[in-house]
Amino acid sequence: MPKLTIDGIEVEVEKGTTLLEAIRFLGIHVPTLCHNDGLTPLGACRLCIVEIGKPPRSKIVTSCTYPAEDGLYVRANSEKVIKLRKLIIELMMATVPSSKTIQDLASKFGVTQCRFEPEHEECIHCGLCVRMCEEQMMAGAIGFAQRGKDMVITTPFDKTSDICRQCGACMYICPCCELRCQGPNAETTVCNGCLNLEPPCLDTYDDKMCFLDPCAACELAGPFRSDMKKKDEA
């Protein structure tokens, strides 16, 4: 049974557990987009990244695909991780600004700006639909085609598929095309509809110190509030 340390807490998990499962077992929040408990992990969206090992020899991995190994030292919410996550969400928001799932993530993680031209695409290439179709619907009618920036999800040779039963599972699971953001500024990519906060404890401890989600407690308590404002203005 591998024994590992996650955010300072020692935990023993069963062999074959992924890091994400171990982290969630402890009640620590790590955001995911391409993860679904019923599907094989893909590691495409990179939101569930955590830092393993001790700095400066640490590295970033996706917790959904990384096995919980014996002796691993894991930080689920280090400063580096949170900074990277925010940039990833910012990029996602610029790609599919109309997705409510992504706008919610942005609010939750305090992404208040989008420095990229909005693309208004319809797909984030998380691969949920592909796996859903293959693993749960046993159809395998769609898949990834091309590579790099030309990658698309489509049926073989872009032709109407014979195997597709039009069950709609792909649309059901899609984070982009199902829920549309109705926020006040959806067109300008940041809707600002929900709470926008940044955990102020990060500056001091390099780790998010509480696990309330979203982290609003200390914000409302006051002591950091004025600092936060200054930082935002700067």
Place this chain on the structure above:
Amino acid sequence: MKPKRTHILVCTGTGCVSAGAFDIMEALKTEIKKHELQDEIAVVPTGCNGFCENGPLVLFEPEGIFYRRLKVQDIPFLVEEHCLKGRPVPSLMYTPPKEKSPIPAMKDIEFFKHQKLVVLRNRGRIDPERIEDYIAFDGYMGLAKALEMSPEEIIEEVKVSGLRGRGGAGFPTGTKWQVCRDQPSTPKYLVCNADEGDPGAFMDRSVLEADPHAIIEGMIIGARAIGAEQGFIYVRTEYPLAVQRIKKAIQQAEENGLLGEGILGSDLKFTLSVVQGAGAFVCGEESALMQSIMGKVGRPKQRPPFPAQKGLWGKPTNINNVETWANIPQIILNGGEWLAGLGTENSKGTKIFSLVGKVNNTGLVEVPMGIKIREIVYGIGGGILGGRKFKAVQTGGPSGGCLPESMLDMPIDYESLKSVGSMMGSGGLIVMDDKTCMVDVARYFTDFLAHESCGKCFTCRKGLERMLEILTNICDGKGKEGDVELLEELAIMVKEASMCALGQTAGNPVLSTIRYFRDEYDAHIRERRCPAGFCKALITYSILEDKCVGCGACARACPVDAISGEKKQVHKIDADKCIKCGACAEVCKFDAIDKS
């Protein structure tokens, strides 16, 4: 067999073949027959000599006289003079830039003088399609010795040699073998990674073309050490000659009982087959490569589990680069200590680099680890083309970093290169002169990587796409304040948060150019100026009144008639018509065309 008095070694690497080496070889044979010298002179095709820029190359042994840039019409004269009358032909020899007299002997040419051949020892010396030639130079003797050693002894010898993976990451080969050997699961597989996709790099192709048996021998030794019975050589289809030669070599080895069951009369069993890849850059990444061998989409997989634990078909697999495998026979034959005597403390042996870009002598060079970049660029490379100023050298392929002049005296080894934001990679060296715009270089490589990324990781796919967008904007004169910081942030994200080696190094070109050439970015963004005069959107051509003599050469060269002026009067460029092709600047003999 009657001994021949002269062997004419014709380089038939891909470079020389495309320059017409096979025609030269036919012409040589015809001429020799005409003079009835066929019993005295042998014409032998060999692998790449590395001096590709000067191809087609021909070497006359035993005199060691080296002819270059031959044309079919030169051959009758050459054969008559050299073979019949015994007079070497200076006009066909190599003359170094800035010098007048040619250098007749290959061994005296700067390009070859500083090299240390270990992996490429047989280049230009043996006929790669004849197994006897390979055996003549102690070929398969390493295997013979390995068969008398225990697997543990072989691995120990590799460990002693300090050999590290030549594919780029530099993982100690002996340790890798040990891990794979220690796995209880069977069968085990060996893979040779010959999927070389870097633009401008051809070290693996050259080894495959010049000395295919060295790779086969290395893999058989590896099979004995690790306990594998089957191996694959993954080579891209874009290398037809390499595929043909390695296939022929495998066939010869099978016919001679060097592959199959009971190798060299022992109980060792090993089979080898060639798998051809379709030329995706990402398939050079080991986990993607294995997916491709198994017939799936070439897309990297999460490690752990490592290939040594769960590789091909979930079985332990040891995967090494072409160059690594080709080192093995000599390590076993000469002992690990011998290789450990070459190179630096942490990087042993030699490394093949493909030296390309703005240097006089481009080609393939094998040098000991720890050699200074300056020695390669100025010694072997013969300095910058046209005597221009050195600006940067990019090491390690498209995802390596660009190093400035101040790094020229840095020794080349895995650690030093990493510490300055670049990498060894598979060994590309691209030299750039002062006419090269570093922002454009970063844009070019980011464009390459954005196309070649597998697309699975959001960070790598979107991050690179956005970086390319920003870089293109900067080159087009549409950059804005904060772009450089954003680029840096994105590049770090791509590096940190992507899964495989492609993504984890993809930020290097951008990060290193920002680190060492930040002033060029600033000039593009703040002053709307390209210091190298390369980015078309940022330059305007005009004619300097005091220098123009009114010869009209520029007006004749201009493809869009944007230049006007009377004879012997100062000419003018119409900025609205000008397409900034630079044709006028090329023809002007008076430096009267100003580019700013």
Place this chain on the structure above:
Amino acid sequence: MAKLKIQDLKRIRDESRRTVLLREGTAKAKVTVHMGTCGIAAGAREIMDQILRLVEKHNLQDVMVTSSGCAGMCSHEPMMTVEYRYTAPVKYIDLNEEKVAKIFEKHILNGEPVPEYALGVGSESMY
């Protein structure tokens, strides 16, 4: 081809060595037959053939035979230069079959020059 054993491998190596040794540039003796127009007219071709035959007959693996141009002393053709390892090259003039046989026996095989047929010691430069 038969399956190889280790001893076969060594045999093939030694046999092939002979063919490829030329490419190494290291040999015990180097014989240069001067084959300019004058040399050929005076019979250098026959001298060359004779040397190659002798090399074959004695199964020599470390003798290099090469040709060169006119040495400028056309009246003394056919000529050849014999260079034995670590010693200065010796030029022989007015050769015939008998002389070549003797030079081969003494100088090429055993490293003893034959002064009576020699012009002198030394070699002209390549060009």
